[in-house]
Amino acid sequence: MIxxxxxxxxxEGGHEALKGVSFGLPRGEMAFLTGHSGAxxxxxxxxxxxxxxxxxxxxxxxxxxxxxxxxxxxxxxxxKIGMIFQDHRLLYDRSVYxxxxxxxIIAGVSDRDIPKRVRxxxxxxxxxxxxxxxxxxxxxxxxxxxxxxxxxxxxxPLLLADEPTGNLDPELSEDIMNLFAQFNQVGVSxxxxxxxxxxxxxxxxxxxxxxxxxxxxxxxAEVDFA
Ligand code: ADP
Ligand code: ADP
Numbered sequence: 001m002i003x004x005x006x007x008x009x010x011x012e013g014g015h016e017a018l019k020g021v022s023f024g025l026p027r028g029e030m031a032f033l034t035g036h037s038g039a040x041x042x043x044x045x046x047x048x049x050x051x052x053x054x055x056x057x058x059x060x061x062x063x064x065x066x067x068x069x070x071x072x073x074x075x076x077x078x079x080k081i082g083m084i085f086q087d088h089r090l091l092y093d094r095s096v097y098x099x100x101x102x103x104x105i106i107a108g109v110s111d112r113d114i115p116k117r118v119r120x121x122x123x124x125x126x127x128x129x130x131x132x133x134x135x136x137x138x139x140x141x142x143x144x145x146x147x148x149x150x151x152x153x154x155x156x157p158l159l160l161a162d163e164p165t166g167n168l169d170p171e172l173s174e175d176i177m178n179l180f181a182q183f184n185q186v187g188v189s190x191x192x193x194x195x196x197x198x199x200x201x202x203x204x205x206x207x208x209x210x211x212x213x214x215x216x217x218x219x220x221a222e223v224d225f226a
Pocket of ligand 2: 087089136167
């Protein structure tokens, strides 16, 4: 699903956030990206979503070399990816329903199909009864579930999550991770950045650990990668 070949990322100002990262996430696999704050986890996810471009190296997503994706094609590229953020990034003046419907409206899904698809996504995250609420009326864990429903409503083949449990207590964190595992069990590829090492160990999925932009542990290494 994802291949990184010797990927480097230097930000304007000179900071080198990734220094030759290579790995392959097979289709249908779920894996964790770990490392201390500043290790390069967010940068790696942003490169996959084309929120940033690599300085050097090759990134393949779904058999497409994404360095060839033109800026105007980025919206189509992003439809393959559901993104989940630590701070949810919900619209706080819109209902749960409207937050989840937004990606469908942007993708031009017909008005007739939107309600059943929104409700299917809310059902999967256990929030069907909250569709009329505003995000502020929900707990942190519920807000994150809305973020996940919004990410999966278009049925993307890949989910990317950046510290999705960073603001949650351990029990809620485990629930959220189990929710990702459920999507993975029906064939969605999942890559989760997290520094919750205890939780990651219990989930028993492959791990890539970054330190200062380099991989220090890579359970997704591929033999043909130099
Ligand atoms: P992590 O997600 O592991 O905390 P990041 O990918 O956010 O790490 O950051 C990696 C390094 O790149 C850090 O040193 C950070 O300060 C730097 N960095 C991140 N974004 C930018 C940016 N837009 N401009 C300059 N440096 C950045
Ligand atoms: P923190 O990261 O401090 O725990 P929260 O989880 O409360 O922050 O909020 C996450 C993000 O959502 C923040 O970027 C914040 O600006 C935004 N946010 C939270 N509550 C509201 C609100 N009522 N209206 C608009 N934005 C909000």
